[in-house]
Amino acid sequence: MTSDRDDRSMRERMLAGDLYLADDPELAEHMLRAAELMEAFNAAPARDAQGRRALLTQLLGALGEGTEIRPPIRVDYGSNLRIGARSFANFGLVALDVAPITIGDDVQIGTNVQLLTPTHPVDPEPRRAKWEAAKPIVIGDNVWLGSGAIVLAGVTIGDNTVVGAGAVVTRSLPANVVAVGNPARVIRTIETAPQ
Numbered sequence: 001m002t003s004d005r006d007d008r009s010m011r012e013r014m015l016a017g018d019l020y021l022a023d024d025p026e027l028a029e030h031m032l033r034a035a036e037l038m039e040a041f042n043a044a045p046a047r048d049a050q051g052r053r054a055l056l057t058q059l060l061g062a063l064g065e066g067t068e069i070r071p072p073i074r075v076d077y078g079s080n081l082r083i084g085a086r087s088f089a090n091f092g093l094v095a096l097d098v099a100p101i102t103i104g105d106d107v108q109i110g111t112n113v114q115l116l117t118p119t120h121p122v123d124p125e126p127r128r129a130k131w132e133a134a135k136p137i138v139i140g141d142n143v144w145l146g147s148g149a150i151v152l153a154g155v156t157i158g159d160n161t162v163v164g165a166g167a168v169v170t171r172s173l174p175a176n177v178v179a180v181g182n183p184a185r186v187i188r189t190i191e192t193a194p195q
Contacts, residue, residue: 113150140158168181
């Protein structure tokens, strides 16, 4: 499952979506940088909007104009998280960005939402040896993720879709639907006005 002849760094393996070891010193340094910026953002004064935005700009891979994130936020690396314009994340966003997480424009994210890209081998031996991997998450434009929703590795959520509070999204969802439950299932289609 893992090749001794693979000369790539653990970071290169991680970014390629292949199995890697997370306790690698290079990855640990990237995580420490993210932890320091997270700590500063989460502790920043509420009235210092410019300072908080500056910290997020350093932490995240991209932060769109007019986007607001309420602390606390938790990330693995931050640099693999990209958020579009005019989006809003309420308190308690957890975005484990081992693989890229891409969030579109005008997205509404409720409290305590989790976006989880990491995966672990089902086979017990590589899991015991601490190998892991990740798959990207893509959230389309104008999506609403209800409070407590969990989006798992490899999921894409289409534009305008609503994910109900507490839903666990294990598979990709198309655009223009409402999905609820565990696992999340589509319960209706959203009619959109012509542009």
